[in-house]
Amino acid sequence: MDKKREGEPASRSPVAKTHEFIFKVVIVGESGVGKTSLMLRYADNTFNPSGTYTTIGVDFKTRTQCVNVQGRDRTVKLDLWDTAGQERFVNIVDSYVRDAQGVVVVFSFDDFSSLSAAETWIQKVYAREKNASVILVGNKADLPNEARQITDMYLDSWLREHAHMDVQMIRVSAATGDNVDDLFEHLGVTLVGSADRAGPIENDKGVFKLRAPAPLEPDQVHVTKRGKCC
Numbered sequence: 001m002d003k004k005r006e007g008e009p010a011s012r013s014p015v016a017k018t019h020e021f022i023f024k025v026v027i028v029g030e031s032g033v034g035k036t037s038l039m040l041r042y043a044d045n046t047f048n049p050s051g052t053y054t055t056i057g058v059d060f061k062t063r064t065q066c067v068n069v070q071g072r073d074r075t076v077k078l079d080l081w082d083t084a085g086q087e088r089f090v091n092i093v094d095s096y097v098r099d100a101q102g103v104v105v106v107f108s109f110d111d112f113s114s115l116s117a118a119e120t121w122i123q124k125v126y127a128r129e130k131n132a133s134v135i136l137v138g139n140k141a142d143l144p145n146e147a148r149q150i151t152d153m154y155l156d157s158w159l160r161e162h163a164h165m166d167v168q169m170i171r172v173s174a175a176t177g178d179n180v181d182d183l184f185e186h187l188g189v190t191l192v193g194s195a196d197r198a199g200p201i202e203n204d205k206g207v208f209k210l211r212a213p214a215p216l217e218p219d220q221v222h223v224t225k226r227g228k229c230c
């Protein structure tokens with residue numbers, strides 16, 4: 001029997017070997033919010049609390065998973081791009097975002113300024129890729145209240161004030177793994193739904209470019225829980 005690694009969630013989503021869809025997903029946000037940690041938790045199910053990722057220089061990871069969209073199991077490969085410590089070089093980040101179908105904009109609960117930075121990121125992303133599916137992610141949700149600079153009450157009022165941005169927000173923890181699979185499954189479902197409705201065009205790299213994706217209605221979204229798909 002496999003030994004459970006430290007900090008590893010009890011079970012994972014089933015991993016599919018072939019895929020119907022490939023989507024480019026870029027992770028952006030301020031330095032230190034946990035972008036690399038989220039990518040590694042999702043793709044490899046690992047977490048390094050000492051956080052010396054920039055020396056590793058990881059900038060790309062991939063994982064194929066099953067999602068259920070309107071009653072149909074679909075296999076989705078997400079190619080995740082991490083800005084690998086280059087957050088401050090706006091032009092480099094701009095090129096990561098180009099052609100992305102999904103963008104994960106991360107802030108962390110222990111960094112007050114990372115939330116307003118996330119707003120700027122969302123604007124930048126829409127300016128570059130207006131059809132991208134963007135999801136706002138609050139990372140380090142494992143931290144106790146005394147270690148937080150962003151309280152739930154503040155975040156709720158911030159979200160109400162920014163309702164016009166029309167992005168969904170999810171709280172996650174790369175440290176414990178909480179909600180990390182759900183985040184990417186939800187993104188996968190949204191992207192497949194957009195591809196289905198827009199009529200995907202497959203380019204020469206097998207990457208689907210989407211035309212005018214529209215958000216799914218809540219009752220169209222069903223993320224299959226572990227072990228029930230493919």
Ligand SMILES: Nc1nc2c(ncn2[C@@H]2O[C@H](COP(=O)(O)OP(=O)(O)O)[C@@H](O)[C@H]2O)c(=O)[nH]1
Nearest residue numbers: 031032033034035036037049051140173174175
């Ligand atoms: N408590 C906690 N710490 C985290 C979490 N995610 C990342 N970290 C830590 O935050 C620091 C920055 O993480 P990193 O992934 O390098 O951030 P990046 O600069 O956005 O890529 C590291 O020390 C991580 O161990 C989390 O969910 N909870």
Ligand SMILES: [Mg+2]
Nearest residue numbers: 035036084085
């Ligand atoms: Mg990083």
